Amino acid sequence: MESRTSAARALIDGLDGATMLAQTQRWAAINSGTRNxxxxxxxxxxLADAFGALPGECRLVEPAPVEAITAAGQVETIAHGRHLHLRVRPEAPAQLLFTGHMDTVYATDHPFQQVTERADGTVNGPGVSDMKGGLAVMLAALQAVETTPFAARLGYEVVINSDEETGSLASAGLLVAAARGKLAGLTYEPALPDGTLAGARGGTGNFSIVVRGRSAHAGRNPEDGRNALVAAADLALRLAAATGDGLSVNPARIDGGGPNNVVPDLAVLRVNFRPRDAAAIARADAAIATAIETVRAAHDVHIARHGSFNRPPKPMTGASETLFSQVVAAGRDLGLTVGWRATGGVCDGNTIAATGVPVVDTMGVRGGAIHSPDEFLIVDSLVERAALSVLTIGRLVTGDDA
Structure with a gap:
């Protein structure tokens, strides 16, 4: 990687890729699936030990309470891990937000547990890209920033949550509070293997819809029953038909049913919505309400809706385009061509953007095959992306090439 400025060259020389890689490997060896x-x-x-080396107040925050619907249609509280929160120089004139997550999608008993270095310059392991490597990049960048002349002008908060992979329901309030008053946010989800960043993102909503009917003998008096499973299937079909015009609907699962000779009196439909914009959320809300009322009347069942659109869409705004241009300029100083494109995925960048704070949410390592046993991180990208962060932060703080 050829630097274009002396500042960039000095920065790259000061970043320790071997230390970042070893850190990533140690962290990836800790199974931290969201439910573990x-x-x-x-x-x-x-992480508290590692980020505690930065100035400021570092603490672990208890998760907010979260409720979920069981397969039996009951409301239960779901436990989550604590979140890391660091605040540095809150009185400084330029305030930024840095976020990441410590959880992965790999459960305690998942067979993918080992980290392996490959001859092609990549590392394969659980969470190496999403996002243990991203956390190492964030920490190295902030440590480097603390050695720069502009550090005294920069204040920031770091939030590393424990539940991003399941929707950040226990940490959304912490993220929103930390975003207030910030000039910009940087989140350390992985970039694509070629370095492309995520631009606009759609939103997401997850719902559990509980259908209660009436049991009866399937042979002796089925007419006295109200089949909750059939009603839930009807509901799934009606909701799926709402797909289109910026809205994707995925009925994912129906819990319920029982012996073949009993009309089932309970079913729980799990469905995911992906709205492109606020208008699509409004259409989805209307579709849910209409489908529930229609199915309730047609099948003589009781239906209760649980869930929400927990991550709003993240459109490209003028402020976000300005922030992206700073990242592009920082990349240019490093000899990198930085581009971005829209994606259907969601992350904590959606939540940050909804507060009105512009955010680039793929400042982490270059890697791929996330959420699979083929997940990999490109080792050379550790130093590259840390350098990109520091130069970006410098531009945001100083308003020049830093």
């Missing part, structure tokens, strides 16, 4: 509370507790302590 013991692993998350261990990961939180490790």
């Amino acid at each position: 509370l013991d692993g998350l507790a261990r990961m939180a302590d490790v």
Whole structure:
């Protein structure tokens, strides 16, 4: 990687790729699937030690309470791990937000547990790209920033949550509070293997719809029953038909049913919505309401809706385009061509953008095959992306090439 300015060259020389790689490997060796509370507790302590080396106040924050619907149609509280929160120089004139997540999608008993270095310059392992490597990049960038002349002018908050992979329901409030008053946000989800960043993102909503009917003998008096499973299937078809015009609907699962000779009296439909914009959310809300009322009347069942659109769409605004241009300019100083494109995925960048703060949410490593046993990180991107972050931060703080 050829630098175009002396500042960039000095920066790259000062970043320790071997240390970042070793850190990523150690962190990826800790299983911290979202539901693995013991692993998350261990990961939180490790991260608190690492980020505690930065100035400011570093603490672990208890998760907000979260409710979920069981397969039996009951409301239960879901436990989550603690979140890391760091605040540095809150009185400084330029305030930024840095976010990431410590959880992965790999459960305690998932067979993908090992980190392997490959001859092609990549590392394969659980969370190496999404986002243990991104956390190493964030930390190295902030440590480098603390050695620069502009550090005194920069204040920032860091939020590393324990539940991003399941929707950040226990940390959304912390993210929103940390975003207030910030000039910009940088989130360390992985970039694509070629370095392309995510631009506009759609939103997401997850719902559990509980259908209660009436049981009866399937042979002796089926007419006295109200089949909740059939009603839930009807509901799934009606909701799926709402797909189109910026809205994707995915009925994903129906819990319920029982013995073949019993009319089932309970079913729980799980459905995911992906709205492109606010108008699509309004259409989805209307579709849900209409489908529920129609199915309730047609099947003589009781239906209760649970869930929300927990991550709003993240459009490209004038402010976000200005922020992206700063990242592009920082990349140019490093000899990199930085581009971006829209994506259907969601992340905490959606939540940050909804507060009105512009955010680039793929400042992490270059890598790919995330959420699979083929997940990989490109080792050379550790130093590259840390350098990109520091130069971007410098531009945001100083308003020049820093």
